[in-house]
Amino acid sequence: MTATILPFDQDRDTAGFFQAAAEGRLVYKACDDCGHALHPPTDHCPHCGGAHTTWRDARGTGRLHSWTTVMHQIHPDYPAPYTLVVVELDEAPEVRLMGRLDGEPLLVPEMAMQVWFEPLGEGGPVLPQWKPA
Incomplete structure (x- = not known):
């Protein structure tokens, strides 16, 4: 898609x-x-007040929320x-990410989902998207 x-x-x-998505x-x-898990991402943790946050790799699987x-x-x-x-990550259900599917796919609550990466135009960002696993 352009x-x-x-x-x-x-x-x-x-x-x-x-x-990371570009990679x-x-x-x-x-x-x-x-x-x-911090979502949306921040430099400070609202739960414990900690100032040590890092990006962690996710498996790329989740459940349809x-x-x-x-x-x-x-x-x-x-x-x-x-x-x-809206998909909840398997390893961090408090992280919910959005995606877009073409058409009107048959979906059910808690359906297993798998990430894929969509480049947005030449030299543009890459966006994680979701599809049924």
């Missing part, structure tokens, strides 16, 4: 996420002091119908 709406991949809190890796931020199908096209780069999914 998208004209691109995520900003140079933000100080999320640049590591997009850098074909899915990551999430976690606190090194208490182990809690929620979804909705968009039936009305609102942008030319995204023809309807398409389905937006």
Whole structure:
């Protein structure tokens, strides 16, 4: 897909996420002091107050938490119908990531999902997406 709406991949809190995706890796931020996954990613842990956080590699698997199908096209780069999914990471269920599937796929709650990586245009960012496993 050649998208004209691109995520900003140079933000100080999320640049590591997009850098890993460009390498074909899915990551999430976690606190090194208490182990809690941090989503959205931050430099300080809101659970223990720790200031030691790092990006951790995820397996790239999860469970379908929620979804909705968009039936009305609102942008030319995204023809309807398409389905937006929210996936909980297997190793960190408190981390929920979004993705997009074309059409109206048959989905069920808790369905196993697998990440794949979508390049957005020439030289653009790479976005983790999800599909049924």
